[in-house]
Amino acid sequence: xxxxxxxxxxxxxxxxxxxxxxxxxxxxxxxxxxxxxxxxxxxxxxxxxxxxxxxxxxxxxxxxxxxxxxxxxxxxxxxxxxxxxxxxxxxxxxxxxxxxxxx
Numbered sequence: 793x794x795x796x797x798x799x800x801x802x803x804x805x806x807x808x809x810x811x812x813x814x815x816x817x818x819x820x821x822x823x824x825x826x827x828x829x830x831x832x833x834x835x836x837x838x839x840x841x842x843x844x845x846x847x848x849x850x851x852x853x854x855x856x857x858x859x860x861x862x863x864x865x866x867x868x869x870x871x872x873x874x875x876x877x878x879x880x881x882x883x884x885x886x887x888x889x890x891x892x893x894x895x
Contacts (some may be wrong), residue, residue, distance in 0.1 A: 801854055801877075803842040804873055805839065805842070807872030824861070832892060832894055862882070
């Protein structure tokens, strides 16, 4: 039996403008036609995790997609987020903290 695999890209925000980031992501994703995503709050209120469902990608493709989204976000606010997976990080650091609760 063949299972369809869903992979996820992650944008993790940590900062005091988390509410602005939340609304910006929702608006941006609507413009980019990204509808399959989930936003979670981390242990602390200032941490938001945005998981974007994608079909399987290579690390380079995933990184490229995330850079595109990140660049669009940077036009609107100061970067206080990281994107995973990233080709800039060693494999051992491409680690996601599990989400705490849905926003």
